[in-house]
Amino acid sequence: MKSINRRDFVLSGLGAAAGASTGMYWGAASAQSAVNLTMTSWGSNAEIAAFNALIEQYKARKPNVSIKLEVVPSGQYYQQLDTRFAGKQAPDIFRAQYQRIGRYAQSGAAIDLSQYLDAGYGQDFLASVWRASTFKGKPHALPHHTDTFALFYNAEIFEKLGIDAPKSLDRAMTWQQFIAAAKLIKEKAGLNYAFAMNWQNSNAYRWLMYLYQHGGQLLDSDLKAPQINTKEATETVAWTQSWFKEALVPPNTSLKSSEPVQNLFATGKIGMLLHGDWQIPFIQDQAKFKWGVTYLPRDVAMAADLGGNALAVSRDSKSADTAADFVKFMVEEEAMRSFVTKAQFLPVRKSLKDKGLNYDLRNEEMKVFLEQSATVPEHLVSTIVMPSWDRFNARLADELELAFTSGQDPAATVANIERHVRSALLV
Template structure:
């Protein structure tokens, strides 16, 4: 597609951000008068990278003095590489981050406070949950770009062979017991090498919290000041997910510390079901040679899902933070957010787009399932995973759950170990 830009287009897009405030509290525009080179670090599949390149090209068409180097890093090593570069004061100007990571980068001043580049009411255009997630002590340290959530992908051909019918509405979602009965039936009939897998590669342990909240549990108390994992609900949730591995319902290679992409196993027919995110739709659509669909997550005493998605931050090492902030603001404006989420199959985080809806080029009916699932994300879960200390909780949670899944560590010991670690972090915070 060819884009043409004139002065009215530039003004409508709201490109300008900058160091000073104009009369009325509006941020004065910034334009690179001399050549500026920005580096931007991301991870992602082909659809995501293509969408990043498209918005970069649009920005450069308006700002020819700005050039970009897009560094695509492995998702499993992304934060390790960013942290190493930050330690050496050589971090990229811009870097992608999940909402769960913003707090620690803000607390350590590794990300730039963006408030001076934004109008005072700028955050009001976004969903409250994601604006809260990018804010630390009342200041935004990243701008929300999109969100995502999990649902259950299924191979229509294989489930029909087993005589399995999937739920067609949220209130009819399988219970945990029903989901396990279906999985055991698939295993009994040798339909697929394993019945299902969970998409939590790259230590995405926050996805496990879905099941904890579904079972009525939580990681922290209501006031966020004490651990709650070592409770009947916590222990039983650990035991339920551990049994996936004990019973051979999931491939051993799909635990938290392994790197087996569940989407590959689903697309090649190894597993007939997978719990994964909406961003996998382009990959599955291209790779799968069978009929497939998406239904709702299994539920227990409640339905719950997780806050996914990513934002973009400016690093403290950027020599042109004003131009970098200008680009992010351009990237998340209404037009460009719509284009990105539509082409990469994500969900928007601007209120206007949430209310008006986005037309998706692929699997619009399946995307409706993910949109419905976003309505089941518990506020307490969001508040937990956006804490600056979440990364310290998450590393221990991943270690201990992996021991339970792969080494047979008891659910009781697993919960006790997590509790002790969380308590020590809370006391030292």
């Protein structure tokens, strides 16, 4: 008589039934083949800790899956990622800013996730970030969180100088009031510089919120032609250039620098900081003075920056189905709640925004960021999520750097930007 091996037994109807009744069904999850995934990201200590905690939760759900988190400094991240894609050795899962998703989708580096998602999957996500994660109507990443900017301030300096921090969005400081406060801080608080802006490592898109505040925009309403060579844009360049001309900000904090401006604030070297919500854990830990958060300055309008990141599966992944499953887990409601409350980000699921969140740190300050996030212009979002945005961003950074550090004329700056944008739109 032919012997019956384990595989033959399981595949027979009797074996399957017996295995189901005895708990000895060898096709169960415990016998699944091991899957080893890599995920790459940058991030603060709080972000990395939040990622690792969720990786452990997923491994408890899927014991056969191992996920190695590779952490890269933010200033080197995209260069390293692009090099790995060029060598066909990209990680299975990668984190990317919404402004970068279009490029990775267009090149095929980030795969289309449609096959892994149910119909209507994107309906609970904020429309702006879902649109930012899609290319030609197909999701090539899943929105993980968002963030925006507000104004961190040294409350002890504000109190000493009689500067009132606005308590509501409609009372945010005007551009003129903000500059007046900056000059007062520099003159009376014994500091060499008053404030700094986080747009280092050529993150030029963060300048756009000031352009929108002043009534301008980079592209026309159809996103098909430049609309930057205007009085509003020239005046916006001049205003931000004045920060450097009048030595209100440190000269090494322009766009092409890599200066960690949060350090300047936390050590008391500046009195104000234009930065994002994810800096709260660092400042809470490092600052030895009383501080707070208030709203961005405003001009003819209020406008904020769209920040945040999505998670994508790479075309180099040998286990794309498992990688996609992990990404879906990371953006589930409870996983998202855990990440954003620990790492101090804003959720991108409508259900979480509606329910409200209790953050691990500075809940009241996080409410300021939540309010501020509602002021991101839709046209700004549509502009910076274009697949060609990286080309715009690089040229915008070049020209703004010349204006801020070399004194290039604002009118010449916007004329140059217009020429670069027109060329980029033709590619």
